[in-house]
Amino acid sequence: MSTHTENVEELIGIVRESLKDKGFEIYPFKVGWYNALTSQAHQLPYESDSLAAVILSTPSMFEKAFVPFLQSRACDGMRDPIDECISHTVSSSISMCCPNQSVDVMYDFELLPSRRPKFLAQTAAHVAGAAFYYRASDVHNPPWGNKKMFGVCIHPRLGGWFAIRALLIFKDVLMGEEFQPRDPPDCVSRQEERIELLERFNFHWRDWSYRDIIPVEERYSLQQKEYFITPPAQRGALLRQWGFMTESDTDKQS
Template identity: 65%
Template sequence: MATSSDNVDNVVRTLRESLKSLGFEVYPFKIGWYNAVVSQAHHLQYSADTLAVVVLSTPSMFENSFLPFLQRCSWKGIRDPVDQCVAHAISTCVSEHFPDQSVDMAFDYEMLPSRKPKFLAQTAAHVAGAARYYQQSDIQDPPWGNKKMFGVCIHPRLGGWFAIRAVLVWKDVEVGEELQRVSPPDCVSSQEARIELLERFNYRWQDWTYRDVVPTEESYSPQQREYFITPPAQREALLRQWGFLPDTEAEAQTSVNQC
């Protein structure tokens, strides 16, 4: 196991420098921080001091990474082109910059054979200090009785205008005291605001107003909003309308060969 702080700093710095221009943010954490707050069934099977990072996509990912990806590649038969784009960007970064290191990658859409997600995305973002995970347990006197209310992460600069995309684990890198856990900023601090956030997210998530619960530096562009409000089954037609999908099988095959 490599344990030097220089190695840890190099991993995080290299990832950030490589992925920032593509619209991603990177936050390191120890596996033990994550395992301490999830059930045994959701533990990540690594030693407590193993280095991991959570990768978020920011609003600029759409223009900086996704649209260029559409121009380069064909994803015929792929479930979701955004998922394919994110996996391509992150996998390429890891293979180019860490070819001799053992890195496990788990993406937010991947499931285990048990049908559990490979990792709990919002918990990972919270323990890494990237975004605070507001849950029903954060409300002192919940007004909903026994009704289940789902929690949601809020980013201090982006509000809800981001997505948690992946967790990467450096299996051979252990972290010492040089990596200190930092709590995510409590940007929705009042009980009233937290109640409003959870109600917006649980009852009116489709209007996206929960994303603006705090002032934000950046949000989705009009084109990005149109893409994500379009039902998944209709997005292929939208991309074809935008001119990002090839019209013929021959053109599609050419795109595959260039990807």
């Protein structure tokens, strides 16, 4: 069905308000805009005018959603607590806000049988106008020759202090021509800054300095940094140290 832009803004606004207090942002776009930038292998199998939306987590997600999630349940049997938290929070919001909508939800940690990701997260964030996806092709006369350089998204307010978590497809909502794309803010516009960003991300990503390529409004807390710096296999022990897991829970996770 075709839906007017104002109705879509109301729909997205309801979901946005539901997720905002949990430290998430949501940005809508058309499936066709995404498919126009991807290869056949990565295209989304929906009508080009279908409404999609990408969900980002901001630094406050850790304290607003993840910590309460850990406090509210035992971590016993969780494959990855962050993934479980994101899945629980997003699915709960969609069920509450869109009970009459047919919505497919894809998460950044999910893979297809081919081992490809279900969606290209950074492309989706760029198309939605959420964060600019900087790649080697955005640098004139790149100094790296034929060396493979991975691209990275930069948020206009958060720099690199965010994550792309999920993609929503509202299967029964088809957008008209009045719904126009919004370019993401080009906040790393100078060529030398783009080179610095890509070099920081590709060669020094462990020090997280690429996240501060621009002035930011918010960063990860010290506790959040400790969690993400810790290797995944050791995070269960860290959660137990923080009091969120018992010894037996940690044993079952390992």
